[in-house]
Amino acid sequence: MLWHDILIQQLINGLTLGMVYALMALGYTMVYGIINLINFAHGEIFMVGAYLAWGLFVSFASRAQGIGLLFLILAGFIIGMAGCGILGVAIERVAYRPLRNAPRLAPLITAIGLSFFLQNAIMLVYGASDKSFPSIFPHYSFTIGRTSVTGLQILIWAISIVLMLILHYFIKLSKLGKALRATSQDLKTASLMGIDVNRIISLCFLLGSTLAAAGGVMFGMYYNTINFHDGYIVGLKAFTAAVLGGIGNVPGAMFGGVVIGLVEGLGAGYISSQWKNVFAFIILVLILLFKPTGLFGEAGRVRTKG
Amino acid sequence: MRQVELELKDKFMLRNFKIVGATFMTPVFSGLINQTPTGLHRRCANLRRRIGLILLLLALIVLPFIDTNQYHIDVMTTAGIYVMLALGLNVVVGFAGLLNLGYAAFFAIGAYTYALMNLYLGLPFWAGLPISAVSGALFGILLGFPTLRLRGDYLAIVTLGFGEIVRITFNNLEFTGGPNGLLGIAHPALIFPSRLNGIHFETFNFGVESSPYYYLVLGIVIVVAFILMRLDNSRLGRAWIAIREDEVAAATMGIDPIRLKLLAFVIGSAIAGVAGCVFASKQGTITPDSFDFILSVMLLSMVVLGGLGSIKGVIIGAIILSILPELLRGFAIYRMLLFGLSMILIMIFRPQGIVGSLRRKMELKPSTEKIRLEEDEVLEEDRRK
Numbered sequence: 001m002l003w004h005d006i007l008i009q010q011l012i013n014g015l016t017l018g019m020v021y022a023l024m025a026l027g028y029t030m031v032y033g034i035i036n037l038i039n040f041a042h043g044e045i046f047m048v049g050a051y052l053a054w055g056l057f058v059s060f061a062s063r064a065q066g067i068g069l070l071f072l073i074l075a076g077f078i079i080g081m082a083g084c085g086i087l088g089v090a091i092e093r094v095a096y097r098p099l100r101n102a103p104r105l106a107p108l109i110t111a112i113g114l115s116f117f118l119q120n121a122i123m124l125v126y127g128a129s130d131k132s133f134p135s136i137f138p139h140y141s142f143t144i145g146r147t148s149v150t151g152l153q154i155l156i157w158a159i160s161i162v163l164m165l166i167l168h169y170f171i172k173l174s175k176l177g178k179a180l181r182a183t184s185q186d187l188k189t190a191s192l193m194g195i196d197v198n199r200i201i202s203l204c205f206l207l208g209s210t211l212a213a214a215g216g217v218m219f220g221m222y223y224n225t226i227n228f229h230d231g232y233i234v235g236l237k238a239f240t241a242a243v244l245g246g247i248g249n250v251p252g253a254m255f256g257g258v259v260i261g262l263v264e265g266l267g268a269g270y271i272s273s274q275w276k277n278v279f280a281f282i283i284l285v286l287i288l289l290f291k292p293t294g295l296f297g298e299a300g301r302v303r304t305k306g
Numbered sequence: 307m308r309q310v311e312l313e314l315k316d317k318f319m320l321r322n323f324k325i326v327g328a329t330f331m332t333p334v335f336s337g338l339i340n341q342t343p344t345g346l347h348r349r350c351a352n353l354r355r356r357i358g359l360i361l362l363l364l365a366l367i368v369l370p371f372i373d374t375n376q377y378h379i380d381v382m383t384t385a386g387i388y389v390m391l392a393l394g395l396n397v398v399v400g401f402a403g404l405l406n407l408g409y410a411a412f413f414a415i416g417a418y419t420y421a422l423m424n425l426y427l428g429l430p431f432w433a434g435l436p437i438s439a440v441s442g443a444l445f446g447i448l449l450g451f452p453t454l455r456l457r458g459d460y461l462a463i464v465t466l467g468f469g470e471i472v473r474i475t476f477n478n479l480e481f482t483g484g485p486n487g488l489l490g491i492a493h494p495a496l497i498f499p500s501r502l503n504g505i506h507f508e509t510f511n512f513g514v515e516s517s518p519y520y521y522l523v524l525g526i527v528i529v530v531a532f533i534l535m536r537l538d539n540s541r542l543g544r545a546w547i548a549i550r551e552d553e554v555a556a557a558t559m560g561i562d563p564i565r566l567k568l569l570a571f572v573i574g575s576a577i578a579g580v581a582g583c584v585f586a587s588k589q590g591t592i593t594p595d596s597f598d599f600i601l602s603v604m605l606l607s608m609v610v611l612g613g614l615g616s617i618k619g620v621i622i623g624a625i626i627l628s629i630l631p632e633l634l635r636g637f638a639i640y641r642m643l644l645f646g647l648s649m650i651l652i653m654i655f656r657p658q659g660i661v662g663s664l665r666r667k668m669e670l671k672p673s674t675e676k677i678r679l680e681e682d683e684v685l686e687e688d689r690r691k
Contacts, residue, residue: 038459098654105405106653108459109610112407112603113649120643232599236470239463274478281467288464289452 005146010269011262016153016222018261019160023215024238025245025253026167027088027208033184033248034204037096040111042212043235044118045088047228049080049213050220051122054131061134069136073221077159080217081210088209089202097198115232122228130227133220156218163214164254167207171250176203184248233277237264240284246294255295366524370517379516383588385628386523387581392608392624393530393617394577399606400615401543402570403550404454405462407602408469412575414597416442416582418476421488421592431494431587435580442579443572450571454564469602477594487593494522494587512587519588526584527621530577534617537573546570600642607649613659622660 024046031039053076064072095114099107140151171177183190183200191197219234220226241260245252260280268276287294370379391413398406419441420434429437453464476482483489493512500508512518537543548556549563557563586592604627612623631641652659 036459038463095650095654102653102657105399105403106657108405108462109606110650110653112606113646113653116603116642116646117650118646120640120646124639124643236463236466240467243460243463272478275474278471278474281471284467285453285464288456288460292456292460 006269007266008145008147010265012147012149012153013269014262014265015258016156016261017264018258019156020215020219020222020234020257021238021241021260022254022257023160023163023211023218024234025241025257026164026250027212028239028242029245029247029250029253030180030184030204030208032242033250034180034187034201035096035100037107038111038239039096039205039208040108040235041091041095041114041118042208043231043233043238044115044122045084045091045209045231046212046216046219046234046238047226047231048087048118048122049084049209049216050226050230051126051131051216051228052083052213053077053080053217054133054220054226057134057136058131061136064136069138072136077214077217080213084209084213084216085206088205088212092202092205097201119228119232126228128228130225133224133226135224137221152222156222159214159218163211167211168250170207176200180204237280240280240287243284243294244287246296249294249296252294252296363528367521370520376516379520381629381632383516383520383523385625386520386527387585387588388605388608388628389527389621389624390523390530390581390584391578391605392612392620393527393534394574394581395605396574396609396615396617396620397534397537397570397577398574399609400620401538401546401550402567403546404567404571405459406465406571406574407462407599407606408449408465408467408472409574409578409605410597410599410601411465411469411472412442412445412578413582413585413601414472414476414592414594415445415575416579417586417592417597418482418488418582419579420583421491421586422482424492424586425488425490431492431583434587435583438579438583439576440579442582443576446572446575447568450568450575454567454571466599466602469597469599473594473597473599476597482594485594487591487595488586489591491586491590491592493590494518514590519584523584526580530580531617531621538615538617542566542569604645607645609659610649611652611659613661616659616661619659619661 024042027042027045028039031037031042056076056079057072060072060075061069091114095110096107099110137152137155141148142151142154171180179190179195179200180203182193183195183197187197190200215234215238216226216231219230237260238257241256242253243256244259245254245256260283263279263283264276267279271279369382373379391409394412395406395409398404398409416438419438420429420431423429423434423437424431449465449468453461456464476487477485493514495512496510497507498510500506510518512522545556545561545566548559548561549566553563585596605624608624608627609620610623611627612621613619627645634641
């Protein structure tokens, strides 16, 4: 393999991972855009989504064949996304809404508490060991030159892009999307204009959680394995992606996710895979130091008031 | 019933009498009536508190003689290290209001500093102690200087990232022993002059028994707690409160927020460094796994549970949360679940913690409630007068 073949291969792998990060980053950025909260439990929602789909796949993978497998995958996505959507809304209702007017430290601590709670609840229900996903997606692979793209990678790209486009147009064109944008700009004024702000916040959690769940299902299928603490590290990287793109900025989050995925892919391929979890953090620290508004962020959101 | 009525009547009369007396006598005996009773009262309360503290200390000192169970003493020693860490984190989170989610990193830096100095240079524990403190502080500056300008939750994420970077770095480097960590770190030794057979120096090695560490940790905790109590009531402590409550207002009053935040960060990191050094010398072995994110969160929950900003509360919180898992050994797997749940519940129902200060409580409440609390406080003060 020539150097550019390796490069392209790493880019393909990084892009796949980046799509998952981008889906997660959207949830962070939407929630932060509206209520200025880092939803620490978002990574756990991702993980719960993966576990829900895993449960379904394991119980039905041996019975489904041919086109049935595709339906099974579809069902996995639907169950994961629906379950996590409900979970996300419930979390907001129980843990964040009572603290809406409290200083930001309080909800952040409940968010961490929730993240611990969900991780350990999953661990107690499913056990602490890695759960391996049955490989239900047929293993196609396309070779272009000396690099190869698997069918699963193409599926991940396709699903991610479709979901992101749906979200993009939903926010841009629908009435609810308009309300969401208005709330994100100014919560109080939006509520004065007759927007039910609580409903919009719930909607935000619903959308973010379903996207995270989709990411979780794809992550599980891609790596063939899922563990109860996977959500934490993926969540951190996705948050980094959201910050990179400029927090509160939806297209920025998509872009940031892809960039983080690519950096991780390239870093793991060229430097060392042992350090792969460090790259995202170093990028995070560097962005916050030199361009805290992110690549496309609005000014004045990040610095302290002083 | 009658008795109660009489009592009430008596009280009422007495109060009326006092009020009447005060009104008439104030010009004459203003010093006696208005100040002496409260001053005396305060002095009595102080005295009582001091006696309580001394009794508690005595109890802690004689504990190893009464309870000879090594395991109990060991648990207490570990709890003491947690108390140290929680006190340090309290300076950062409780006093200055900076959410640090990577505090375990500074603990790790202290532990690794002593371990490396000891293994490669043969440095003894007592020299390692200040060096670990300084190296913790240095890393505190290194991380704090560029990041303290960021808003609270961004700082939280950066510190979290820093914690992970430090852990992964220790995990991957060759000379820190990788995932296996460092082994054979020297225990502390005391050298003291003895006149048993002529004048010479004798060495007392701490070894693996728990009680010497218990006293070491107890001593350091007392020193740290004393310093922090003094700090809390000092100009600096008040400046931190001002920054925590309103940075802009504090800055207009001539406080330099960044410098003072950095100072809080550095003090907290130095304390973590000391705790790390003690931990490494006690264990003799350290691995990167001992300093993970869960530790940072545990420490944070100790501080939050006990009461952000309250030294007494933080000590209680740290002791509860470090002994509880030992008591709940049978339920060990539910431990973190319960932690998570309790963090949520505490924040919703008692955001000021077990022994929260009123000021902190006001800060954690929405503004209308804040006003009510402030009024309550004023009324309380009036009543005391």
